[in-house]
Amino acid sequence: MVDRCFSFIRDNGTPEMIDTHAHLTWPTFDGRVAEVVDRARDAGVLAIVDLGTDVASSRRAREHAHRFDRVWFGAAIHPNDAGNANPGDEQEIAALCADEKCVAVGETGLDFYRDHADPDVQERWFREMLALATRIEKPVVIHDRKASRRLIEVLDDARYDGLTGPGGVFHCFAGDADTARAVLERGFHISFTGNITFRNSDRAEVAKLVPLDRLMLETDSPFLAPVPKRGKTNEPANIPYIAAAVASAHGIDLDTAIRETTRTAVRFFDLPPSIVEELA
């Protein structure tokens, strides 16, 4: 399956997939971002969305987006960084989000698993990020770790959805079928990482419930490397493994899975539709 996947990309010749969630700003990639972006292109990746997690990493993500044609970025305060954020950071993030290559307020959300920051502080920042996304009409990239129920309550309370507003994506989706339905009903998108390739994982079952016009591919590099790269540093070049797993979950050919998820990502992030020809 996987070998066929890579040979498909080579035979077909053009990069077509979008890694909608990576952290090229992570120290693991220091001094290696150019080669990582090149390797991604060689593996069939058309575009990468580089997500910041605080002011400093959001600034570096913007630098990457200006240095590499095929990189776009998001800026926000991540729940695990919420404890170290300062009151003035909201203005800094807003300024970064106004950049022409910024395509999302992200990543933000709630993390009740790692518990790096007080839940109330996390929620305060999440609400700030939702207000910013509404103001600038760019979608949010939502981190959800054991926090689905509260996230949905906060989104409902803030009247934030993908039906009337800019919406968002629940990234690295770990929720059950009912949560997926609740998220989809509200107009949100869902993306899967290497978690969809893990043996004994029920992600493929859940992915089946997500229509392709709401489903996107991501690596969450450098984390969550897919099978057969588990244990290694993940990078955007591994996105074909995620595409293959989505194709298999939906019982469709790889070509269709790639085409549909790329179309969804172009629309969701409002990327120039011409990128498919220009960057290929």
Ligand SMILES: [Zn+2]
């Ligand atoms: Zn995350």
Ligand SMILES: [Zn+2]
């Ligand atoms: Zn992430």
